[in-house]
Amino acid sequence: MRDLNHCVASQPALHEVDFDYSGFEWLDCSDFESSVVSFVRRAHVRTDFVVVAVNFTPVPREDYVIGVPEAGRYVELLNSDSAVYGGSNVGNAGAIESVPTPAHGRLHRLSLTLPPLGCLFLKREP
Numbered sequence: 001m002r003d004l005n006h007c008v009a010s011q012p013a014l015h016e017v018d019f020d021y022s023g024f025e026w027l028d029c030s031d032f033e034s035s036v037v038s039f040v041r042r043a044h045v046r047t048d049f050v051v052v053a054v055n056f057t058p059v060p061r062e063d064y065v066i067g068v069p070e071a072g073r074y075v076e077l078l079n080s081d082s083a084v085y086g087g088s089n090v091g092n093a094g095a096i097e098s099v100p101t102p103a104h105g106r107l108h109r110l111s112l113t114l115p116p117l118g119c120l121f122l123k124r125e126p
Helices: 002-010
Strands: 024-031 036-042 049-055 061-068 073-079 095-097 108-114 118-124
Touching (some): 108 118
């Protein structure tokens, strides 16, 4: 909980625009077959955002594609399946590079490894 609270407090995108629709945007909320949802949280400065992907099943999702707002290298701010939390350490080795292929209405995508029953918070490096 300490790390989650620190992440929320240190990332303006996770707290600044809590009470307005402009602070939240679905990436994909329709993948009921995989039980995965993904969304973007934004700060007042629209280029400051965090991508969140949640896997609600006990099965890791390899090469799981989500569209992202911008090209770049995305760093895992938080992986709830990390070994430091007693998890299986399934993830993306700390970071992943986007690919210029459209997905979910965006021009770039990530091909993620989603941990089982886990949540990833990803932020694009400047």
